[in-house]
Amino acid sequence: xxxxxxxxxxxxxxxxxxxxxxxxxxxxxxxxxxxxxxxxxxxxxxxxxxxxxxxxxxxxxxxxxxxxxxxxxxxxxxxxxxxxxxxxxxxxxxxxxxxxxxxxxxxxxxxxxxxxxxxxxxxxxxxxxxxxxxxxxxxxxxxxxxxxxxxxxxxxxxxxxxxxxxxxxxxxxxxxxxx
Amino acid sequence: xxxxxxxxxxxxxxxxxxxxxxxxxxxxxxxxxxxxxxxxxxxxxxxxxxxxxxxxxxxxxxxxxxxxxxxxxxxxxxxxxxxxxxxxxxxxxxxxxxxxxxxxxxxxxxxxxxxxxxxxxxxxxxxxxxxxxxxxxxxxxxxxxxxxxxxxxxxxxxxxxxxxxxxxxxxxxxxxxxxxxxxxxxxxxxxxxxxxxxxxxxxxxxxxxxxxxxxxxxxxxxxxxxxxxxxxxxxxxxxxxxxxxxxxxxxxxxxxxxxxxxxxxxxxxxxxxxxxx
Numbered sequence: 001x002x003x004x005x006x007x008x009x010x011x012x013x014x015x016x017x018x019x020x021x022x023x024x025x026x027x028x029x030x031x032x033x034x035x036x037x038x039x040x041x042x043x044x045x046x047x048x049x050x051x052x053x054x055x056x057x058x059x060x061x062x063x064x065x066x067x068x069x070x071x072x073x074x075x076x077x078x079x080x081x082x083x084x085x086x087x088x089x090x091x092x093x094x095x096x097x098x099x100x101x102x103x104x105x106x107x108x109x110x111x112x113x114x115x116x117x118x119x120x121x122x123x124x125x126x127x128x129x130x131x132x133x134x135x136x137x138x139x140x141x142x143x144x145x146x147x148x149x150x151x152x153x154x155x156x157x158x159x160x161x162x163x164x165x166x167x168x169x170x171x172x173x174x175x176x177x178x179x
Numbered sequence: 180x181x182x183x184x185x186x187x188x189x190x191x192x193x194x195x196x197x198x199x200x201x202x203x204x205x206x207x208x209x210x211x212x213x214x215x216x217x218x219x220x221x222x223x224x225x226x227x228x229x230x231x232x233x234x235x236x237x238x239x240x241x242x243x244x245x246x247x248x249x250x251x252x253x254x255x256x257x258x259x260x261x262x263x264x265x266x267x268x269x270x271x272x273x274x275x276x277x278x279x280x281x282x283x284x285x286x287x288x289x290x291x292x293x294x295x296x297x298x299x300x301x302x303x304x305x306x307x308x309x310x311x312x313x314x315x316x317x318x319x320x321x322x323x324x325x326x327x328x329x330x331x332x333x334x335x336x337x338x339x340x341x342x343x344x345x346x347x348x349x350x351x352x353x354x355x356x357x358x359x360x361x362x363x364x365x366x367x368x369x370x371x372x373x374x375x376x377x378x379x380x381x382x383x384x385x386x387x388x389x390x391x392x393x394x395x396x397x398x399x400x401x402x403x404x405x406x407x408x409x410x411x412x413x414x415x416x417x418x419x420x421x422x423x424x425x426x427x428x429x430x431x432x433x434x435x436x437x438x439x440x441x442x443x444x445x446x447x448x449x450x451x452x453x454x455x456x
Contacts, residue, residue: 016246021237028235035341038238039375042245042409049253050441079406080373110231117229132229137196153187157222160190164225 016045023069029129032118043072066144116166124159131156180208185215189222252412252442255449289327296320329354329361336364341374348380362388366397375407382413389421408440415446419453427454
């Protein structure tokens with residue numbers, strides 16, 4: 001990134017090669033739409049180039065990268081109008097929860113779970129994707145999201161419960177859960 | 180450890196990021212607390228299932244091409260030096276078969292109809308020897324086929340999925356002498372589609388109609404759309420390639436418009452250089 005800041009634009013190619021995959025996967029998993037994710041990856045690298053002078057060399061590049069990705073996504077949906085209503089936190093209580101023991105007896109359909117993930121609000125969805133798929137430690141997630149580490153702990157747990165509730169709420173769909 | 184504290188650490192435990200001591204403490208608590216045990220079972224099931232969600236395919240080649248185009252434009256802007264068009268390649272290769280079930284059905288039905296018409300129009304080899312197929316009937320089949328392809332293409336361009344719309348735009352290249360509705364649909368896509376990939380594909384597809392006045396007018400409107408610098412750059416290239424007579428005046432305005440993205444201003448200046456040479 002130092003080289004890019006110094007005006008060596010070809011060094012951006014190296015950053016692209018190193019990071020485009022994880023940026024795409026983050027955006028694909030948090031938007032549920034590959035075409036939007038693809039556009040946004042382009043937007044992220046345009047912004048890196050455009051705002052390269054604002055990068056603080058002392059901070060972690062990945063954190064800055066994910067922040068840009070989140071902002072680009074937020075701007076996209078602001079332009080396109082609101083995304084589908086997220087699952088209300090109250091659903092956690094209201095959703096029919098068959099109880100953990102019964103859940104263990106069931107096989108959770110992975111794709112249905114992915115659909116349930118799309119129903120969560122932006123922050124819990126990002127928290128789960130960063131923690132589960134990007135293996136980010138809570139300290140780094142806290143930096144990316146601009147919240148305290150303690151808040152990440154509480155909110156990841158809450159997000160897991162919301163996801164479980166959203167999943168069982170989708171249960172009516174055919175083949176959602178196979179006994 | 181209290182129950183609440185233990186539960187908040189389940190995800191970290193499952194990710195394997197807890198210190199060994201804390202992890203042991205958590206295990207001991209869960210083993211002795213029925214409620215936390217039940218809660219852990221639920222969280223673990225979801226955590227594992229998330230791991231089973233297939234990893235989405237990453238369109239690296241396509242993204243790399245677009246990235247290279249962007250970088251080339253940026254270099255051109257920085258150096259005031261023309262960038263090669265080869266660097267700007269922005270191709271996407273749709274597979275033949277659509278993904279939307281409705282479109283699949285429409286395509287299948289169309290193929291069936293074409294088959295039936297062709298079967299009626301083209302007599303068997305034995306009969307053919309006695310009486311040659313009237314060329315009028317073959318022409319009718321061809322017209323029918325073209326109309327169906329056109330109908331399908333227009334239908335694809337109306338789909339919700341950007342991938343299907345991309346496919347629809349690409350199919351326009353396969354239609355011989357497309358009707359006005361195809362050109363209008365491409366212009367509409369260029370100006371209003373919500374997805375920049377689809378809009379970029381539309382500008383490419385419109386190249387064969389560049390001598391039409393409505394296409395020139397549409398591209399002029401598209402280049403003024405500040406929401407996508409990438410599209411503006413692509414339209415500038417289009418106008419350079421097609422030697423649009425209005426391009427020089429337009430490029431001069433763009434190159435001096437401080438509200439525009441640097442990439443666009445640079446490309447407009449490059450366009451002026453190209454048209455002057």
